[in-house]
Amino acid sequence: PGGWSGKLLEGKEHLKECGSFLITCPLGCRNAIKRCEMNDHLTAYCLQREVNCEYCDLSITFKNLKKHLLACPAHPIVCKCRRSIRRDEVEEHIDKDCELTEVECPYAKYSCKIGKIPRKDLLAHKKEFYIEHQDMIERENCLLAHKLEKCNFLTVQRHELMEGKMGKEIDQSMRKHELMKKNMKTKNDQLVRNHTLLEGKMETKHNQLIQKHNFWEGKMETKHNQLIKELCLLKEKYAQLRKENYQMVQEIRFRKR
Numbered sequence: 001p002g003g004w005s006g007k008l009l010e011g012k013e014h015l016k017e018c019g020s021f022l023i024t025c026p027l028g029c030r031n032a033i034k035r036c037e038m039n040d041h042l043t044a045y046c047l048q049r050e051v052n053c054e055y056c057d058l059s060i061t062f063k064n065l066k067k068h069l070l071a072c073p074a075h076p077i078v079c080k081c082r083r084s085i086r087r088d089e090v091e092e093h094i095d096k097d098c099e100l101t102e103v104e105c106p107y108a109k110y111s112c113k114i115g116k117i118p119r120k121d122l123l124a125h126k127k128e129f130y131i132e133h134q135d136m137i138e139r140e141n142c143l144l145a146h147k148l149e150k151c152n153f154l155t156v157q158r159h160e161l162m163e164g165k166m167g168k169e170i171d172q173s174m175r176k177h178e179l180m181k182k183n184m185k186t187k188n189d190q191l192v193r194n195h196t197l198l199e200g201k202m203e204t205k206h207n208q209l210i211q212k213h214n215f216w217e218g219k220m221e222t223k224h225n226q227l228i229k230e231l232c233l234l235k236e237k238y239a240q241l242r243k244e245n246y247q248m249v250q251e252i253r254f255r256k257r
Contacts, residue, residue, distance in 0.1 A: 055086075110136035 022032040025041065027048035033041045042049060047063040055074035069075055073088035081100045085093045094101050099120035105112045112133065114125060126133070 107133045107136055110140050112136060 018035060021035050023035055023038065025031050025033055025038075025046055025048070027042065027046050029046050029048045031041070031046075047061070049062050050059050051062050051065060052059055053065070053068060053072055053074075055069075055072050055076070058068070058072075060068050071087075073086065075087050076084040077087050077090050079085050079090065079093060079098055079100075081098050083093070083098075099118060101119050102116040103119050103122060104116050105114050105122070105125060107129075108114075110133070112129070114129075117125060
C-alpha cells in the first residue's frame with residue numbers, strides 16, 4: 001500500500017505504521033479506513049462517534065442525534081407568536097405568556113359574553129368594558145347577598161325547628177327517667193320488705209330448729225341414762241348368776257365325794 005518497497009521481512013513492521021493500510025474503525029461502525037485518515041474519521045465522519053447536543057449538552061452517538069433533536073427538551077421551538085422557546089417550556093409559555101393564545105375573560109363567571117380572545121387583546125377588552133364588568137360584579141354581589149339572606153333565614157328556621165324538636169325529646173327523656181326512677185324505687189322498697197319478711201321467717205325457723213334440737217337432745221340424754229342403769233342391773237344379775245353357779249358347782253363336787 002502507498003507504493004512502499006523494501007525487503008519482505010520488513011513488510012510486517014511497515015504495516016504497523018503504514019498510513020495507507022486499511023484498519024477497522026474502533027468505534028464499531030464497521031468501516032475500513034486508512035490509518036492516516038482514521039483521526040479525521042473518528043472526529044468528523046464516524047456515525048458512532050460521541051457528540052454533545054448543542055442545546056442540552058447531552059453526550060450521544062452521532063447517528064442518534066437527529067432522533068434526539070426531535071425530543072430534546074432544550075431544543076428551540078418557534079411559537080405561533082414568533083418567539084423561540086425551549087421545548088420543555090412551550091406548554092407553560094402557551095398557558096401563561098403567549099400573546100396569541102386565546103384566553104377567557106376573567107369576568108366570564110360574571111356573565112361576560114365575549115368568549116375567548118387572544119391574550120394580547122385582553123387588556124383592551126377590560127378597559128373597553130370596564131363599566132359593564134363592574135355592573136356584572138354588582139349584580140352578582142346582590143344575587144349572592146340575597147342567597148345569603150335566604151340561607152340565613154332558612155338556617156334560623158331550621159335551628160328553631162331543631163331546638164323545639166330537641167326540647168321535646170329532652171322533656172320526653174326526663175319524663176322517662178323520672179318514671180324509671182320511680183319504678184326502681186318501688187321495686188327496691190318491695191325487695192327490702194321481702195328481705196325483712198324472709199329474714200324474720202328464717203329466724204323463726206332457726207329458733208324452732210334449736211328448740212327441736214334441745215328437746216331431742218334432752219330426750220336422748222334421758223334414754224342414755226336409763227340404758228346405763230339397765231346395763232348396771234344386768235351386770236349385777238350376771239355377777240349374781242355367776243356366784244350362784246359357782247356355789248352349785250361346789251355343792252355338786254362335794255356330794256360326789
